[in-house]
Amino acid sequence: MTSDFIPPVRQDLVGVAPYGAPQDEGLVCLNVNENPFPLPSEVVDALADATRRVARDLNRYPDRDAIALRTRLAGYLATESGVLVDPTCMWAANGSNEVMHHILLAFGGPGRTAVTFPPSYSMYPEYARDTFTRLISVPRAPDFRIDLPRAEHEIADRRPVVTLVASPNNPTGTGISLDDLASLARVSRGVSGILVVDEAYAEFRHRGVPSALELLGDFPNVIVTRTMSKAFGFAGARLGYAAAGHPGIAEALRVVRLPYHLSAITQAVACAALDHASVLQAQVDLIRSERDRLDTALRTAGYDVAPSEANFLMFGRFADTVGVWQSIRDRGILIRQVGPEGWLRVSVGTPDENDRFLSTLHEVDETRRERS
């Protein structure tokens, strides 16, 4: 009965695989850059209380504009980065992926252009595809920094409405300096474009490294996106947000969001988690020091490691990345095959998980060396 029906999928989506990393039960998961620690029990209690408080009113639609949450998020950024952002310049959605989708919906579109700097986040091309925005790739330099003269030239020449930079970058971990970001913001402004700095991993940056939030005062055309999925250990709750240099940006995003896109439960638990940001900060400190420990251990063992400001490391280089990835997986640890040829990416886990990863990698390499 169903056999002669072919769903009328958009021509450009026919045969396209959906985004997604493997979700394997029972393995040590070091593949999607989550915070490896469960939420502390005092935070769990606060989330349960917050959920209970809103449960009675779930017959009503939530606050469409998430005012309380956007105000809390601005307060968090003030503490975290020392930058004051007016709540009217804040935006929030179900993950920073949705925030960026909103940005491309509002500012991209047919006849418009966006620029990215690969190797970078694999979702950027998908936002462009979904919104019929033309995407131009400006490859990074061999050390994974942005090739600034080339980037400035391309922006001036192609006049993108949106320039998307992840800093720290995924999958390489590379941080882009504030000076370089300011240069990109300046040329973008010259062509009436927006610079989006995706700071999904900002909380893991080394001490003394500034956030791109510092550009907001000078550049109304900058948007900094953040997420609670990584440092906050809140990936399952789905809360991403943005701070913009101009309130007109948040106004434009309001136009394209679906009605009541953030559930009352999401808003309530996110507010409760933000109230406990300082408790969660202890986990971030441990993850940062584990990142640096893993980095040293990998370098000492003779691997190339891309300098990382994030909670993951890209390391290599391997002649057979698929084989190494599979052998590690066979021993119960899931890492990620992503990025340039010859490299693999591992997320920073708990100290035990990191030890297990290091000894497994060592074992896999020994075995492979004996065989060859």
Ligand SMILES: *Cc1c(COP(=O)(O)O)cnc(C)c1O
């Ligand atoms: C993980 C990640 C995000 C955040 O995704 P959420 O939708 O907030 O969970 C955004 N950008 C990059 C580069 C990431 O790696």
